[in-house]
Amino acid sequence: MPRVIHASGVRKTYGRTVAVSDASFHVDEGEIFGLIGPNGAGKTTTMECIEGLRKPDGGEIQVLGLDPFRQSRKLQDRVGVQLQLAQLQKRIKVWEAVDLWASLYRGKSVDAARLLDQLGLTEKRNAWFMTLSGGQKQRLFIALALINDPEVVFLDELTTGLDPQARLAIWELVCGIRTRGKTVFLTTHLMEEAERLCDRVAIMDHGRIIDMDSPEQLVRRHCPERTVIVETEFPEALGLFQAIPGVEEVQLDGNRFTVRGIGDLVTHVIHCISENRMRVSDFRTILPSLEDVFLKLTGHSIRE
């Protein structure tokens, strides 16, 4: 598959702050690639180096075979960019912004009316930018990123500040971009978003990429633990659960057992329950998610 983004050894410092120390990765055509990491990890810096908006201090970057810094205008014509922090002229109208952006690109641009409709902005087309709500501004910026039907779309925190409904609509939109064979590079704070959208994610912390793979693989690799919650009044349950192979910890809270372990834990617990004919009033399994991987790898939750 053709490489769309190629970055190796990217490094960027601001004074004495090392924002990105050594980022290497690639993104293939038709892929949704996500960069996740806590605040200040260096995600925006990395993305903006790739977009040609910041000059890295070291390393090599190619996007669509172009040098984003030296061939910036050629590149900008073929990509779409949504910045984490951006503003427009206070009193520009929604339709004017979309119309202006459409005029900036050579050739093809998508149907602006349809795009506004997809993003739920039709009603606001005559509103001034300054009067839009945070989420509406965000959606407008996503519209601007898509107006030129780009080959690669960069979305920095695409659903920050959006309500659940708008978030779902935008997830659908992003999946639609992939269906049309385009490439998406996004950053997010929402693990659910990364899990649902991304084919591959890179976890970044302190300017370094710690690991990179599909969400499922990351979970399998870093969080083999399983958790089973059982509610039972069976007298010897604690001892029985503790004796299950692979169990690392059993917590008891009233008559609620939280069993943690690795390997085939769920099967073993079910087996133990049926063998001892326990009466069980609740049974749940908790599977680890990207969030757990994140916690484990960075040592802190993404929502600090």
Add this chain to the structure above:
Amino acid sequence: MLRSLLKLSWIEIKVFLREPMGAIGTIVIPVILFLVLGKSAGFNQPIASASLPVLVSLFIAINAVLSMVNIVSIYREGGILKRLRATPLRPQTILGAHILVKLLFTAISLLLMFLAGKRYLIFQAGVSIPSFACALLLSTIGIISIGFLIASIVPTARFAQPIGALILYPMIGISGLFVPIHRMGPIIGTVARILPMTYAVSLLNGIWNGDGWSHHLGDVAALVLFFFLFSALSEKFFRWE
């Protein structure tokens, strides 16, 4: 290229006119100043070595430049420039649109001033309004180049306009308007000679007093030169964020 330039300019015009004080501040205030000064001191009385229309025209040009400095710094601080940069737009197109808009407003201001003062002004033989308007646009271009540099260097939007005013208005003081340059002494005289304001004053004054353009080719050349020089400098120092 041209399409983007025109579209961006058109949007900047609309956005500017939607500002509550935008049009009044830059277009109408100079005209009011002109009328007030004219009524009290006489429309054709020379003030310093220039007549009132020349002085007010200069004020119009500086006003337009300061407004551009202000807008560019607000755009930078707000991240608007950065968002525009992430498109195929060239930086020159963005600045070009702002120049175009400011020149347009300068022309409108000038026109309003002449309309308001039509009954009072006595024109010298050989002076035409279009000719004077050309001189003013050229002067604005010369001065706007300094505006660029100020807009490129001043870090925050809050200070851009006051600093711009502090730099531009004193330039009038040594522009030859009040004291002829050859009487300023060698140091200030030299400083005056490397500032575009001096050439703007000379050109405007000359054209207003009925000189032919051929007498002022040097001023025109200097103003154009300043424009390119300062544009190049500001492109080098320009910060997008």
